Amino acid sequence: MTRISLTFGLGLATALAAGWFAFPYALYVRRAEPLDFRHKAHAEKSGVSQCTDCHALRDDGSFAGIPQADVCAPCHNESMGKRNWLVNFRQPANVWFSHAIHMRRAKLDCATCHGPYGESAQPVAYQQDRISGYSRQVMDMNTCEKCHRERKVEVGCLGCHK
Amino acid sequence: MELTRRDLLTWGGGATAGLLLTPLPWKVLDDTSKWTQNWPWIPQPSRAPIEVKRSFCTLCPNGCDLRVRVASGTPVGVSPGPQSALCPLAFGAHQLNWHPGRLRQVSHLGKAASWNDALAAFRKAAVEGPIAVVDAYPRRAGSSVMENFARRQGGTYCIILSAEERSLAPYAAWSGAPVTSLGYDFEHARTILSFGAPLLDGWGAPGRVPRLWSTGALKLIQVEPSLSRTANAAWRWIQVPSGSEAALAAGLARVLLEEHISPARAPLPPTTVAEAAAQTGIAEETIRELARTLAAHGPAVAIAADGDPAVAVLNFAVGSIGARGGIVRRREGGPSYLTADNLNGHFRAVLIDATVPWDFAPQADAEVFRFAAWNGGGSRAHWLLPAPGFLEELTDVPTAPGSAVDTYAIAANLSTPPADVRSPAGFLAQVDSALPSVEDIIHARCRELFRTHTGALQGEETVPVSRFAAPERLEEALRTGSVWVAGPPRSGGLRCRFEQWPQPTAPRATADWTATWVPPVLPPLAVKLYRESSLREPPAGRSI
Amino acid sequence: MASGTWADIRWIPRGAERTSTGRFALWLAPWAALLALGVYAGWLCLYYGLNQTNMDNRFAFGLWIFLDLSIIALGAGAFFTGFLVYILRRTELKPILNTAVIVGFICYSGAVAVLMVDVGQPLRAWFTFVHPNVHSMLTEISFCITCYLIVLTMEYIPLILRNHELQKVPSFLILEHRMHNIVPVLAGVGTFLSFFHQGSLGGLYGVLRGRPFAFREGFSIWPSTFFLFVLSAIAAGPSFLMLIAAAVEKVTGRPVAKHELLRRLGFISGVLLAAYVAAKSIDTLIWLNVTSPSVGFAPWEYYQFAPFGKALLFVEIVIFGLLPALLLLYPRTAAKRGWLLTGAAMACGGILVNRLVLTVQTLALPTLAFDEFLRYFPSWQEFATFGGVIAYGVILYSLSYRYLPLFGDK
């Protein structure tokens, strides 16, 4: 009897270890950004206070995302060139997320979804799911739905998907 | 102690139980489904910002205005501009530049060659003898470069008439006015008597007659042996045996003149109403009643789709030549050109513009340099020269054939062309450095428009030319999608001499809406239309 | 007399007569080949997509759905026999029970396997359980069939464990006894689940308001086809078991089911079939005269397109409904084994015709005034995939028969 419970427990333990620790490590591949950009340093040195100083909306309301080199130009005299950033928060192609609606209409501040990303002293490592290809930081649908439920903003599938 | 089978089983049981308490099975399940939603072999649309720009469709001489959505230097959507409606093909036109039939490489007799080879061969030909230049879309800046070249080289520049212009040819002959300066004043007509012209099916600018027809103000009478799209939708369809159209025209003319119900004065046609009725199989009374409708519900105009003088002459009796709502001569008009079918004499080489249809057969023994953006196959060209595709080059847009008023517009280039394409103008500039560039000609034309101070620019709103401070402003407005529109045609600006009632010519097949479409290929999405709907058969001679 | 390799022989039930290993392998070989072909065809559909089939936008359902519906109906014998034996205590049916369970398991697992090829995105099938749409018949089916398949597995396991070689493992012996005790409970659960999904399969088409040929009024959320399907399934189930038993006898040459048993099954089948025919006729009359006209469809116009003519309706209800019912019930014919089995076969045939009409004719018929009657013939991949399932069934049953005491051999 004891022997049975022992072997059973052994199996249980192995599985738990594998599932909780080995698996997450194996699932994500870590990829380096082209440049280790530090938000905190920029906030302090350049006196940039608002996220929107660099991450702006275009006239048509669409979000400009990661700024082009010309935004860096005023401070950095050496050309920054064009870089292929790995965007931690980039949604998959079938998602339509309007920053304009969430910022201008819902009056959310960036940290609500992005957390203290703006104060990060070190660049956040980009971890990509080997199976789905998603970034580990990307907001998942449950989080969207939760917030929408709390604020009683009902939208259909195509309200957020395209 | 040694491991027994039981130990393994219990261990396995524990492991299974444990695994279910970890995220592993659930995460894998979730991830695999996400994987199916983002399969790596499925192309992803661009994430670049979309800009809405204005330009004009140059795939046929009608030059409809476009609103084009552009993402990172590539059109990703085509919509009609405020002035026009578009043909079905235009909505897929932005995909044409990547059509498998796209020409990307100079070839000589089917073998890959370079632009330098082509230049060398063309220079040699230019030295050795006269060169004929064929163009199907005259009066563009690019066209006048070709025209200039031909003149300076001692060759000939000739054009191919569009379907609309062919139908106007008789009046040009009778009036001496160049056919490119004539047009139909449909906008003021109340009745159109069409002898086989596919007015609702791509004859002229796609939006022009259909829009007038859809308001219900226009009575459309279609004379045709079989039920075409236009006949089907027309106010009346007059079914006549093929070849008897002229007889009907004569019969109608006779009634109009005998009964003095039209202002026109002309000698009676030889054909009597009875004879017309006999030939067309239409009751005399129907012919009379039809003629009275023309007179009562004017302004009316008759269209001879294939330019048969014996039909065109009916407009004398209707009194619609040079009249409001009839056949008019535009203010500016255009020069008269030699047409390709009247081209004779020996030529060392023929330069064919990309707008020329592929069924055009040049003179046999000449060396043929053919520009084209897409390969129509089976051409007798020695040299195939890749030309810019849809919205890949800056060009100006002259008046559409058959239009009642002069217009001028500039089609901005919105798509980045492949590395190795050249326009004929660019090519000729390398042969004869004295030729003006397309840019120069466009500047000059804008200055000219500014100088004349007539007409207005139609864009989001209409602005008279006189309001512009400088030619640069005018040109800027034109380059951002505005259309210059001249004043209305002078009434009586067209005088035709009546000689005698012409003999009917053999009827020619009337072309449908793909007739003036320049590319020999169709947008893949239009091919869907052909295959999945029962709307129409694929047009002949176009590789879909 | 049992003769074969030592390794093979020791798994065979003690004292049971089984053919030699060689002959058994010979029997399995062609079926294994068919199974392999089926697996290949299924792989083609999964890898290249359903363009491998001849289904299209109008024939969104094809051969697979038709046969799924059919074999699930035929597999109804499993739950119904269990119901009769354990709930109604008709112990005389016990000898056929094991076969019933295995046949049921084969039908259901086979159907599910084909469904996984039939859907375009099998890796998303589990969404149904996370985001279920409670109004959909398909949701009900997915849940019930999944659960019932588990039930069938739990009924099947003790059978396997009864193999005396396996019983050498003590824990297996215990497990077998434990599970054997809960089998009556399972039978009850199975009955409940089966009743619902058999019905839902009927509801699948009955609720299609947009397809007046299939649409039926009903009671609360269930269209009449819901009940007709239950009835027809439990009517055909026993008949199918009769056929299986007869087939086993033919193949093995050993009497496995007494004629008395077959007659019993035949009687049950016949009674239910008669009831079904009556209900079906009434339903058809109501539909022809009330339901269909009310949405503007002149009913007889459905039947103007060959081969789905009025004749087919007659064939379905009379030739393959009423007639077999009589054959199974009328003592003189029921007494004769040949007639009895003919009746059973026709009863099963009737189910096939009914499912065919509902699945294929519904889709073939035009709904809009300007669309047309369309035809469809399955591609070889569709046939092969299903052939694979049949082969899988034969193989699984053969193995079970050879190594397990299905008919209570000593």
Add this chain to the structure above:
Amino acid sequence: MSARYGMVIDLDRCTGCGACMVACAAENNVPALPPKATDRTGITPMLVHKVSNGQEGAEFREAFIPVTCMQCEHETPCVAVCPQQAVQVDPATGIVMQMPQRCLGCRYCMTACPYHARYFNWWDPAWPPGMEKTLNPGVSVRMRGVVEKCNGCHARLHAAQEKAAAAGNREIDPRDYRPACAEACATGAIQFGNLADESDPVSQAAHSTNAFRLLERLGTEPKIFYTSDRPWVRQLAEPHPARGDKEVKHG
């Protein structure tokens, strides 16, 4: 707030040019047909049918009926049957939304739709090399093995909403949201508007005497209306399996 978007299609003004079909396919990133496809395995969220009055000779006439998703309002057949809520009627717009990423491709909704307005992706979407650059960024490409249909050019609705939000407005400007088919129609036969708004010309046209809907008696309350002055065309609204005079497709 909550709109009821619908269309009124004047069949007497449809010349059957097919521009709506091409514009729709281009807007929604519908792939060109693979060579092996039949005309029944492609995607045509907007499909124009050619019908005739069945007369002979000079009396023979044709009409063209653009058929797309009818956006059924009541007992929407496809919504009821989908096992995993991949289809729903958007409460805010009344548009029946098909969600390809949720769909498992069981095709039950296709059997449920009386208008055959739903299409299955039988093929992997593919374009000639480079042509994928022309895809509309507002619409994601559907993968093989899922059902799709007219989603009311939702990309244009998104753009309009974003524009409104950026300008600080709650409601979109109606001029910013017009589906590709309506925009493409040269004769203005296809009119798109808000049926919930009585002042909208479209909702007025929907109540005109010559307005009708296809298979109205099924009781699914479609939001696509048709109008025609020709009685024989209006008859086509009624189910009538006996009429076989739809031209047999070629290819």
